[in-house]
Amino acid sequence: MAIKEGIRTGGRSARVQTSIHAAVRDLLQEQERSALSVPMIAARAGVTPSTIYRRWGDLTSLLADAAVERLRPDEPVDCGNLRDDLRTWVEVYLEETNSAPGREMMRDVVASSATLCSGKCLNIVRDQLQIIIDRARERGEHSPSADDLVDAVVAPMVYRILYAESAPSLERVHQLLDRCLS
Amino acid sequence: MAIKEGIRTGGRSARVQTSIHAAVRDLLQEQERSALSVPMIAARAGVTPSTIYRRWGDLTSLLADAAVERLRPDEPVDCGNLRDDLRTWVEVYLEETNSAPGREMMRDVVASSATLCSGKCLNIVRDQLQIIIDRARERGEHSPSADDLVDAVVAPMVYRILYAESAPSLERVHQLLDRCLS
Structure with missing residues (x-):
């Protein structure tokens, strides 16, 4: 980019x-x-x-910004239906965010006081989800909004990676996704 | 404590x-x-x-631990029913977490590499919610689990305070809570 x-x-x-x-x-x-x-x-x-x-402004903000750029993800995989697209995307997101560089990036962004980074992570996630949602709508599928998916699935993943003893299980993430889709 | x-x-x-x-x-x-x-x-x-x-281990971890202790909250207010108890609690939580010391604490805890702090924030939140849930059950009310409330309401608040341009509106937080209770 x-x-x-x-x-x-x-x-x-x-x-x-x-x-x-x-x-x-x-x-x-x-x-x-x-x-x-x-x-x-x-x-x-x-x-x-x-x-x-x-x-x-400072080194922390530069490292955070560079980390966000570095982790800018690929186009989401197209599995042909909304549920599988989202399941595939959240699996990759969970794995990447829960990795050592992923956690480091999340920490850098939080530690950065620059407004430059604030919002960048969320916007990347939202753009990715919107690509999946737009595809689903073209197929005639109904989909929750990107913000609903962020709150229902992405936020719990990130919150627990940052603040719980361990990341949520993939089973739990699938459950959160299924609730949002139902 | x-x-x-x-x-x-x-x-x-x-x-x-x-x-x-x-x-x-x-x-x-x-x-x-x-x-x-x-x-x-x-x-x-x-x-x-x-x-x-x-x-x-280091200064950051000590500051994070002290901040968590300092912000240890009071007993949740008893409004006589589950929905109002939770609405009152999330309003206070949103306000405190979104304050300057609240954001600072969340940042310190994330920045702290010590396992000492990891999980402490989540445990405090879970304990608070469990008090409200136990009260509701004694009244014969049905309630979601503390973990479901954490994922549905607390996680989106914290995620957006940390990563979005602004905290979620109280209206949005109420909407998330209502969905979890329905």
């Missing part, structure tokens, strides 16, 4: 953002995240630290 | 915990949280820094 924007618009700002996100990604493969600093990322991206501070 | 434990058991460990929590509370009233350090809290509580590191 960021890369596409960079190529399409040719905008300086978009290209700078892309190179900074890429620098974060590369550096995270080479070393511990606790070793990362704004000057280090700036040097790798070929920008000045003030460019980063101006845009993201 | 912590104070009661300290008085009741007379355990050294409980008294130490109480004095450390009290030191955090006092210091937070005097200065910015970013100015707090483990040695400063230890000095105020009259313990060595290593006591804090041994028990909490």
Whole structure:
């Protein structure tokens, strides 16, 4: 997404953002995240630290934003019917969010005080669900709204991953989904 | 709660915990949280820094634990019927969680890597809801389980406070509650 924007618009700002996100990604493969600093990322991206501070405010916000970009998901799988599309999507979402990088991203986004990240996670989830819902409607299937699905299925998954001793079981997630669809 | 434990058991460990929590509370009233350090809290509580590191691991985890203790809620109001008990409880919960200290606590708990805090928030919520549910059952009312209420009402509130541009409206929270009760 960021890369596409960079190529399409040719905008300086978009290209700078892309190179900074890429620098974060590369550096995270080479070393511990606790070793990362704004000057280090700036040097790798070929920008000045003030460019980063101006845009993201602090390191936590930049890491959160880069994590969200990195985890931007693929097009949801089309199984030919709403229930299976949603079941497949929530299984992938549960697995990814409950992974170490997934949990780290959720934590970074919460810790980030920048408004830049707030809403970004929800919007990505909502866009994904809307693709599934639009497909269902084209087939003539009735579907709950994206916001109803977020509240009924996504929110409990994230809440329990963050605040319970363990993630919800896939069985429980399916149950929540079935209730929302009934 | 912590104070009661300290008085009741007379355990050294409980008294130490109480004095450390009290030191955090006092210091937070005097200065910015970013100015707090483990040695400063230890000095105020009259313990060595290593006591804090041994028990909490790091400053973030101690702050999260102290915040959870501080926000430990009162007994839920008894309105005489399940729906009004729950409506009253979720209104208070929404207001407190969406406040600046409430958001800060939720962030601290998520940021804390210590298993000490994980689950504590959920357990407090579950205990509160169980009190309301038990009362309803004594009156002969049927009630959803605490976990169903957590997933249907609490999780969407917390998820949207943390990840959406704004907290859900009270109207939306009432709608989620009504669906769970129907």
